[in-house]
Amino acid sequence: MILDLFVWFLAGFTILNLGYYLYFSKFSFITKSTCDRTSTTLSDIAPHASETIDAVSVIICAKNEEENLKRLLPLLLEQNHPNFEVVVVNDYSKDNTLEVIESFMEKDSRVKLVDIVPNESFWGNKKYALTLGIKKARNNKLLFTDADCTPASKSWISEMTQQLVDKKTIVLGYSGYEKIKGSFLNALIRFETAIAATQYLSYAVRGNAYMGVGRNLAYTADQFYASSGFMSHMKVLGGDDDLFVNEAANRENVAVSLNPDSFTYSVPKKSWNAWWKQKRRHINTAGHYKWKHKIALGLFFVSQIGFFASAVVAGIFSPFWMIVLGIIVLRYLVTWLVIGYAFKKLQESALVWFYPFYEVILLFSQGALYFNNLVAPPRYWE
Structure with a gap:
């Protein structure tokens, strides 16, 4: 036949x-213990060094995010990590974002501000805003999220940054979307996010990372400067997360965090038009990946x-x-x-x-x- x-x-x-x-x-089918096998504890590096090695700078870029910051900042300040700061970049917001940040600064010295004024060369460029936030950060360990995200637990900072030791200079985390019952669009957004995460995290655990998601991403300042930051793709809209990882990642320097306590969740788009615009921006960067x-x-x-x-x-x-x-x-x-x-x-x-x-x-x-x-x-x- x-x-x-x-x-x-x-x-x-x-x-x-x-x-x-x-x-x-x-x-x-990987287990958490297998994924974390390469991580090193603080005691393995230097006894009693938590004040310097464990210090983390959480960086948030905010553009017209006054309501989201009112929700996010209290959750960040309740994190159980022993030593961190929160650097909030106000990217020329037209609402009361600046005032919200300043009010939190008055209450808690861990909140830091970077206030951006219009720059003709980098107008509307998130990478420029993030670069200024990174320069403001006092610590080598950097953890990134968006203003419309919330951490899944009070251990988020610790879980996401504990593998930034030895050769591991980048940690990829998962950022899902909040569930809205009865919404087909919401289910589709969450499905697409989980499928995308399955792909890029699969590549990462095989030592072939090609992207990360800025809603939940950690790397060291040393890695940022060694890779010349975002300079090679500064003019590309988007890519502050995936293009940076695509360029900086190698077989040895990327770790993946699988603990649900390390997840973040974002507010999903509620209209098809808004979701379509978001995906257009995301897919626009894929053409700048490495050829392989x-x-x-x-x-x-x-x-x-x-x-x-x-x-x-x-x-x-x-x-x-x-x-x-x-x-x-x-x-x-x-x-x-x-x-x-x-x-x-x-x-x-x-x-x-x-x-x-x-x-x-x-x-x-x-x-x-x-x-x-x-x-x-x-x-x-x-």
Whole structure:
């Protein structure tokens, strides 16, 4: 029996696609103890050195964030870490962001301010604002989040920065979105966030990190200056997180934090238009990744498109429908298993049941976003 080309195409794309999910499986089945194996305790470095080695600067870039800062800053100041400061960069806000920051400074000396005035060369550039915040920071350990985020626990600072020792100069964390019951858009946003995290954290645990998320990211000031900061991509909108990690990461200097206490959660977009604008800005930076990462991510997208297209065509035109069905079932058994365990780590297990449905929607959305950005790329950080 000679199988027709439809089945061979389906089999080929399925094998390619499953190769990626097997690559992701190390993250899905890794244990926290395995991930933390390379971390070093303070006593291993220098006895009684917590005042210097353990000191952390939390950096937040805020643009018209007065209400979010009222929620976030009290939670940060309640963190149980023994030695930290909170550097808030007011990026020329038009609301009362500056006044909110100053009121917290009066109450707690750990809150520091960087107040930015308009700069013609760097107008609307978040990287410029963050650079000034980093220069203001007193400590080598830097921890970043956004004003609309909240830490999952009072141990967030400690959990995210404890692996910044020895050769580890970058720590990737997970930042999800708050759940809104009954909202399909919210479920889709959370699913897309968990899928993206599964991918970039999978690459990281294999020593091939290509991005991080600025809502929950730590690195040292030494690493920032050694990489010349954001200079190589200062003119690119976005990328203060993923482009920096893409350039600075190597096989030895990246750690991943899997403890749920190290997670952060953001306020999700509540309209399709707002979410679309956000994703346009995010996807705009992928074209500046290293070539090996652009090729790898591009082939993954091709494997997904190829699988669905060939499955439909083979299902309609191939007489070997049992073989076609078997290939499709095999693909979903493997991917569902890998994603299921990954989502369990990310505290999003409830979304796994609708995985095939969300996957198709995201696939078409990503394609539309890519072509939308080709026609009219975003130009400003909002």
